[in-house]
Amino acid sequence: MSIKKKYNYMLFGNPVCHSKSPIIYQCFAKDIGFIFNYGSQHVEKNMFANVMLEFFNTHGQGANVTVPFKEEAYKLSHVVTRRAQITRSVNVLKRLRNNVILGDNTDGIGLIYDLKRLNFININKKILLIGAGGAARGIIPNLLSYNCSIDIVNRTFSKADNLALYFKKFGYIKAIPIDDLKDLNYHIVINATSSGIQNECNFFLSNFIFYPERTVFYDLYYNDKSTPFLKWYQDHGGIYYADGIGMLVSQAAYSFYLWNGIFPNIPYVIHILNKNKKYWCI
Numbered sequence: 001m002s003i004k005k006k007y008n009y010m011l012f013g014n015p016v017c018h019s020k021s022p023i024i025y026q027c028f029a030k031d032i033g034f035i036f037n038y039g040s041q042h043v044e045k046n047m048f049a050n051v052m053l054e055f056f057n058t059h060g061q062g063a064n065v066t067v068p069f070k071e072e073a074y075k076l077s078h079v080v081t082r083r084a085q086i087t088r089s090v091n092v093l094k095r096l097r098n099n100v101i102l103g104d105n106t107d108g109i110g111l112i113y114d115l116k117r118l119n120f121i122n123i124n125k126k127i128l129l130i131g132a133g134g135a136a137r138g139i140i141p142n143l144l145s146y147n148c149s150i151d152i153v154n155r156t157f158s159k160a161d162n163l164a165l166y167f168k169k170f171g172y173i174k175a176i177p178i179d180d181l182k183d184l185n186y187h188i189v190i191n192a193t194s195s196g197i198q199n200e201c202n203f204f205l206s207n208f209i210f211y212p213e214r215t216v217f218y219d220l221y222y223n224d225k226s227t228p229f230l231k232w233y234q235d236h237g238g239i240y241y242a243d244g245i246g247m248l249v250s251q252a253a254y255s256f257y258l259w260n261g262i263f264p265n266i267p268y269v270i271h272i273l274n275k276n277k278k279y280w281c282i
């Protein structure tokens, strides 16, 4: 596989074709008055380690890593930040001196930035987290370090239970079998499943008593319209909600900072992206 040589900074994943990251970095760079060449590359599932080696041994300075390679990126980092170590997953890599590769995870801090921007979070909030895959793993430590309590539900209970056991040393987190969940009496409900990618709603939400006036909904995923999860909330009278665009921009901003030491203007770039949402599908 040949790597696009003109980019020193790249996103690697499978798939990457619909990624908004190149546009986001272009907006950061333009706003700051900076030249920043960032591209994206689709990687075959068994080729990730080889591609990374070639990228960083030639022209690569920094990389973002997305599904399904975040755990592999953690394993091939030479040194990792504490937050990457806790989540055991890496979404940003940086080449340091002597070809040492640093791995970091900016997903959780990006989510917290966005929840604060939206005024959705304060300490001691009760959170229902839906999903127990890599996306959930990346955000749990930051939510716990904000002194929030987390109930986690998942289609496959054992995966939620394993996550709760792993993270319980960092704060209050409990796995709940779906059948034991009585109502949605939470401050924040976060969707960290990939159900929206398949354009499905979470299969169990409709069974619960729900308080739209005191519960905000946040979907880690996004698309050009409303996600099925957020549509369900709106259809049931909810008015406080957001998709994952703000988190996407925020985690990118922390990556940009790691690479360049400059922190970009997050609200401005979220505004630009939302304004142009109708063109996303083209």
Ligand code: ATR
Binding pocket: 067, 130, 131, 132, 133, 134, 135, 136, 154, 155, 156, 159, 192, 193, 194, 195, 198, 200, 201, 202, 203
């Ligand atoms: P990611 O790394 O993006 O989190 P993942 O590790 O494949 O992806 O995890 C996907 C999550 O979405 C899992 O929690 C999965 O539930 P299972 O653990 O039971 O597989 C959840 N998920 C996927 N499709 C779903 C659907 N249609 N309804 C509910 N949950 C779904």
